[in-house]
Amino acid sequence: MPLLDSQDVSIIITTYNRKRELVFTLNTLREVIADDGIYIWDDASTDHTFEYISSEYPEINIFQNTVNKGLIANRNQLMQAAPTEYVLSLDDDAHFLNPEALEKAMSFMQENFNCAVLSFRLFWGLQKPANQKTTEKTYQVGNFLGGAHLMRKSAWDNFIKSYPEWYHFYGEEDYAAMKLFRAKQVIFYFPKVLVHHRVSLKNRKKSAEETSLRTQWALQAAWSNYLIFYPKQKAWLKIMYSIKEQLRLKFLKGDFNILISIFFAGSELLKNRKYRKIVDSRFTKEELECYSNLPASPIYWNYS
Incomplete structure (x- = not known):
């Protein structure tokens, strides 16, 4: 049964x-x-x-x-x-x-x-x-x-x-x-x-092309979420901070493909403006503060 x-x-x-x-x-x-x-x-x-x-x-x-x-x-x-x-x-x-x-x-x-x-x-x-x-x-x-x-x-x-x-x-x-x-x-x-x-997280990182594409998609989606839900000024500050962190953590350590991912993520962001307008649903400052204080669901992994 x-x-x-x-x-x-x-x-x-x-x-x-x-x-x-x-x-x-x-x-x-x-x-x-x-x-x-x-x-x-x-x-x-x-x-x-x-x-x-x-x-x-x-x-x-x-x-x-x-x-x-x-x-x-x-x-x-x-x-x-x-x-x-x-x-x-x-x-x-x-x-x-x-x-x-x-x-x-x-x-x-x-x-x-x-x-x-x-x-x-x-x-x-x-x-x-x-x-x-x-x-x-x-x-x-x-x-x-x-x-x-x-x-x-x-x-x-x-x-x-x-x-x-x-x-x-x-x-x-x-x-x-x-x-x-x-x-x-x-x-x-x-x-x-x-x-x-x-x-296998290790195998996922073997293909530079696949990793670059996944990074592009992840950035574009995260930036879209900021622009849909966050107050405009806060959204662009988050996007700028995201780019700075990608450059610090990847470009400065020799991962030059991150520039390609950032460029194409930005291009997708511009292309999809019409879709974001349809679902625009911005938080108030109070809502954003409450949401930002919630913890994220954890993931546990074995890097193998």
């Missing part, structure tokens, strides 16, 4: 050319939820992910793009497809190490009606953590982690509505978190649920 009822909660996963990782994750979900509670969006994979999952897991709800649209677009499509009030978002290379704790997460959401999102304890590394216990308590935070979280669908429908797809790969969770904060919806860090994100 699965731990979660697919009438109450859906699990959503976006994937692209990672069939092996996805299958591993799906097999860990057998005890968590029935297959009909899982929703997958395949972003035009070329490794036959869609055909394999459709054949081997016929009860799973899988959709496929004909062209690659990107992670954020897929997450938007999955949130629209999920039919339940609670939605568990999970990366295709992540799984729950203590799935029984998900029942506690559901109970917490049901007892705290102003809780829009629970951000779980996330461990990054190829090997699972040696010590999985924690004495951490649940507390309010200012953001949530895309790799694994539980969201209230009505909070999405009423306050977030969609992630900004022009962000490409980063920043959408911070965007959503600030939208929720303005709507007086609360995000909690919920350490009882431990998730293993099976990723």
Whole structure:
């Protein structure tokens, strides 16, 4: 008997050319939820992910793009497809190490009606953590982690509505978190649920081209969030400080590719002005002070 009822909660996963990782994750979900509670969006994979999952897991709800649209677009499509009030978002290379704790997460959401999102304890590394216990308590935070979280669908429908797809790969969770904060919806860090994100941080840094592109996307998304939510003067001060820190931490240490990332991030920022105007939602000074005082959801990792 699965731990979660697919009438109450859906699990959503976006994937692209990672069939092996996805299958591993799906097999860990057998005890968590029935297959009909899982929703997958395949972003035009070329490794036959869609055909394999459709054949081997016929009860799973899988959709496929004909062209690659990107992670954020897929997450938007999955949130629209999920039919339940609670939605568990999970990366295709992540799984729950203590799935029984998900029942506690559901109970917490049901007892705290102003809780829009629970951000779980996330461990990054190829090997699972040696010590999985924690004495951490649940507390309010200012953001949530895309790799694994539980969201209230009505909070999405009423306050977030969609992630900004022009962000490409980063920043959408911070965007959503600030939208929720303005709507007086609360995000909690919920350490009882431990998730293993099976990723090698060392391998991610091997490709200079990929690192430069990821930096470009991260900068553009962070700067966009400043310009959407922060008072204008404060937003530009934050952007200038961000550029100064990138130059100090990278350019002065020999990473000259950071200049390319900054240039293209700035170009994207100018190009996307029309989109930012549509979603402009600036904090008051008091709101910004309160939001800035909230701690961030932690990430734990093994650099391997």
